[in-house]
């Protein structure tokens with residue numbers, strides 16, 4: 001009987017020991033999160049409300065979005081404002097991990113880069129002075145149009161004015177294109193709808209308005225941009241699907257745009 005007691009005590013203690021060991025190995029598993037890999041994210045922070053500078057900090061919907069997605073995927077992120085053209089150079093040259101900049105997924109870019117699953121629906125729109133005689137995209141013909149260099153806005157205007165039109169003025173960032181419009185150096189700016197609409201709303205003193213034209217401007221989807229073959233794509237696709245499904249995306253979207261997102265269209 002005594003022997004049995006001793007044996008069972010030994011048994012219970014070894015069981016406790018094994019459980020404790022499992023426990024520690026689990027904690028050491030989660031302390032791994034302290035050593036999470038930090039990814040370098042590059043952006044052009046001159047595209048409010050997606051990415052812009054506020055009191056020396058880069059903020060915007062895209063920034064909140066990447067933080068949520070990276071957290072889900074198990075990474076830390078550091079966002080660097082490098083500018084639009086350099087961003088592409090850095091992703092191609094693999095000096096940065098993710099391009100985040102309201103970047104439209106299109107066939108031309110897909111030849112050189114990999115994209116995540118879509119996270120935002122967009123289209124180009126025309127920004128003009130309130131008293132402009134421009135009523136639609138066709139009216140841009142013969143006018144001087146300012147765009148950000150290397151954007152889908154440039155592609156759209158080239159399709160209307162011709163590729164080497166001297167009436168197309170290209171700028172390093174979209175804010176410079178808008179400044180050109182305000183100073184009278186251009187008759188219109190073509191850029192993403194959310195950006196120009198917010199500009200008009202936030203700057204009533206500028207007396208500008210936007211014109212939609214679905215016959216000239218197609219639906220576009222933004223994606224995170226990776227170097228071709230990046231292994232990050234799989235992790236981030238999974239994480240994006242998760243934040244779309246668990247309400248995090250809708251919460252951020254509502255915070256920034258005051259309306260509910262159409263999540264279904266992102267999954268088509």
Ligand code: ARG
Nearest residue numbers: 044047101102103104151152
């Ligand atoms: N969506 C457009 C494109 O991909 C414009 C993006 C410009 N983004 C920016 N952060 N400046 O061409």
